[in-house]
Amino acid sequence: MTKEINQTIWHPFTQMKTAAPPIHIERAKDCTLYDEDGKEYIDAISSWWVNIHGHCNSTIAEAISDQAKKLEQVIFAGFTHTPAKVLANSLIDILPATFSKVFYSDNGSTSVEVALKMALQFWHNQDIYQKTKIIAFENAYHGDTFGAMSVGAKNAFNAAFSKHMFHVEFLKVPNSENIDQVTKEFQELIEQNDVAAFIFEPLIQGSNGMLMHEPEYLDQLISIAQQKNVICIADEVMTGFGRTGRNFAINYLENTPEIICLSKGITGGFMPLGVTVCAQYIYDAFYSDERSKTFFHGHSYTANPLACAAANASLKLLLDKSCQAQIKEIEKSHLAFINQIKNLSNIKEIRHRGTIVAIEVDTTEGSSYFNTIGKDIYNFCLNEGVLIRPLGNVIYIMPPYCINKLELEKVYSVLIICLNQLKKEK
Ligand SMILES: Cc1ncc(COP(=O)(O)O)c(C=O)c1O
Numbered sequence: 186m187t188k189e190i191n192q193t194i195w196h197p198f199t200q201m202k203t204a205a206p207p208i209h210i211e212r213a214k215d216c217t218l219y220d221e222d223g224k225e226y227i228d229a230i231s232s233w234w235v236n237i238h239g240h241c242n243s244t245i246a247e248a249i250s251d252q253a254k255k256l257e258q259v260i261f262a263g264f265t266h267t268p269a270k271v272l273a274n275s276l277i278d279i280l281p282a283t284f285s286k287v288f289y290s291d292n293g294s295t296s297v298e299v300a301l302k303m304a305l306q307f308w309h310n311q312d313i314y315q316k317t318k319i320i321a322f323e324n325a326y327h328g329d330t331f332g333a334m335s336v337g338a339k340n341a342f343n344a345a346f347s348k349h350m351f352h353v354e355f356l357k358v359p360n361s362e363n364i365d366q367v368t369k370e371f372q373e374l375i376e377q378n379d380v381a382a383f384i385f386e387p388l389i390q391g392s393n394g395m396l397m398h399e400p401e402y403l404d405q406l407i408s409i410a411q412q413k414n415v416i417c418i419a420d421e422v423m424t425g426f427g428r429t430g431r432n433f434a435i436n437y438l439e440n441t442p443e444i445i446c447l448s449k450g451i452t453g454g455f456m457p458l459g460v461t462v463c464a465q466y467i468y469d470a471f472y473s474d475e476r477s478k479t480f481f482h483g484h485s486y487t488a489n490p491l492a493c494a495a496a497n498a499s500l501k502l503l504l505d506k507s508c509q510a511q512i513k514e515i516e517k518s519h520l521a522f523i524n525q526i527k528n529l530s531n532i533k534e535i536r537h538r539g540t541i542v543a544i545e546v547d548t549t550e551g552s553s554y555f556n557t558i559g560k561d562i563y564n565f566c567l568n569e570g571v572l573i574r575p576l577g578n579v580i581y582i583m584p585p586y587c588i589n590k591l592e593l594e595k596v597y598s599v600l601i602i603c604l605n606q607l608k609k610e611k
Contacts, residue, residue, distance in 0.1 A: 208567075213240030216588045218572065226572045229596045231585045233574075234391070234423055236454030238502050239585035245453045245498040252494035261289065261487040268493030275500055276447075276462060279432055283441040286468040288461045288480070289488035293422035293448035294328025296459035297384070300444045301332045302482055303463060304382035304416040310470045310478045320354045320374055320383040320415070326392035327384065327420050336384050338393055341555070354380075358390065359402035371406055375413045382444075383410045384418040387434035388538060391423040394552065394579045395543030397536045400437040407440040416467070417442035422459075426450035427503055427512050427586065430539030443467055453499035456492035503586075511586045515540045515593070519582070522597045529604050533578075543581040544600070546607065553577045562603055569599040 190206045209221045216239050218226045231237060238245065256266055273287035290299050301319065308316035321327075321336040328334070334343045335350035343350070354374050359367040374380065387403060390396040407417050419442040424434035428450065435441060444467065448459040471480050486492070502508055519542040523535050526544070533547040550556045556577035566573050573580060573596075582596055 215239035215241075216585050216592050224570065226567065226570050227584075227588075227592050227596055229566075229571055229573050229582050229584050229588075231450075231583055232454060233449075234428075234583055235449045235452075236585050237426055237428075237450040238453045238499060238508070239587040240454070242453055242455075242499075242502070242587075244502060245455050245495050248494045248498035249455060249491050252491050256490045258486070258489055258491070262483060266488075266490050266493075268490045268497055269488040272460075272493045272496050272500070275497065276460065279500075279504070280445065280462060281435065281441040283443060283464045284445065284462045285465040286463050288463070288482075289493075290459040290461065290482075291457050291484050291486045291489070291492070292328075292459050293420075293446065294330040294333045294459075295484060296422060296446035296448050296461045297327045297333045297336070297418075297420055298330055299459070299461040299482060300384070300418045300420070300446050300463075301336065301382065303444060303461065303467060303480065304418060306480065307416065307467050307470045308381050310473070315377075315379045316381045316414075318354060318374075318380045319351075320356055320371070320380055322358050322385050322390065323355045324358065324390050324393040324396055325355075325384075325386060326390065327386070328422070356406075358396065358398050359406060360398060361402075364402050364405065367402075368405060368409065371409060375410065375415055378413065380410075380413070380415045382416040382418055383407075384420060387419045387421065387424060387442075388429055388437060389424055389434065389541065392576065394545070394554075394576050395536055395541065395581045397538055397543075404439050407438065407442060411440060416444060418444040418446065420446045422446055422448045426499075427508070428540055428583065430512060430516050432503070451499065452492055452495035453502070455495040455499075456489065457486070458489070458492035458496055508586055512540055515584065515586065515588065518590070518593050518597075525597070526601060526604060531604060531607055540586065541581060541583050543579055544604070546578040546580065546604070548578050550578070552579070558607065562607070565603045565606070566599050569602075571596050571599045573600075 210218050211221050212219050216227050218228050259266060276287055277284060288299055290296055324338050326337050336353050356371055357363055357367050410417050419435050421433055425447045443464040445462050452458050471478055516539055519537055523537060531547050532544055534545040536543040546558055548556060548558050554577040559575035559577045562575050562580055
């Protein structure tokens, strides 16, 4: 049964006509996936960046199992439950003091939709109708729903929907060379007082190539935005929960955004969950005797108790000294790896922050998700028992925090062999 290609499934981000049959995974433990033939793969990308504690972590599994025997789901309007209360309190405890209200949804895209709607309705509820514009960064990715696509880069992934997206002003990501120009453009964009919100992936733009920027320049923009009453939304769906070496990427900033979107690592990869956390003053604009000021948004699985129980267990593991030390260890190992490969001739750039290292391979095709080298690298590594998923010519490692030295060494050495074998096509 398992060997057959299932004719009833349509896989995501997959050209079903040309893609190789999917590998059937039978079980997984920690950093290792086991396929139906018993072949092992080190999951060096935490399965789309979610499994921060590896697979089948027994603490999280037990938390879900215990919760499943008590309460598996309940409508979250008019009702509440302990796992949701505990999680909200814990998130508020570890986030900067600006944040005080937690709104639940069920994935990264919905956490972004919620943030955008919250920001837009915040102004609407106060009869400030001109503040409707949104600013985002070029090369952004915020998800696949319509609002999230609208604030993301326009490319082949969303070309078919371009007429149905709302208008967004896009700004270059600031760096040491363009900061003056970007600041000027940003100031011009917001001077009419018609901008509702500025959304960004802080420090790392993940899906569009693990592009990284320095906190000081982002800080500068946030500070300008805040002087002009523009709500700043940090999309930490990817960067949240230790990925950047700190609990959140915004922990590197002096200026705290007013809304943060979280998902992916929140449940340690066990259950889908999204949260959007906002400042008290945003919540206050919805707190009213007028029903029309209500935030009319919700999903069937909002604050699912099993997902919240998983998140509570995952958060506890993350905050434990041993996990924090492990994050530092991965960071140190990445630095040593970078040292080893930095002089390879076919590398255009190496980017690194925290547990993420990205290698942009130099090819004549140029940097793009559709660069064909990505597929060759993917297949080579898979064959060697390492799962990575290059973004075109950008290879990256984003391992579960429980990865051990041997596993990490194997990932590095497979990548080094792979990089050495790639012919420099220039
Ligand atoms: C920064 C960012 N925001 C939002 C999303 C969308 O999350 P999801 O795939 O859970 O909808 C992603 C997914 O990769 C992401 O990287």
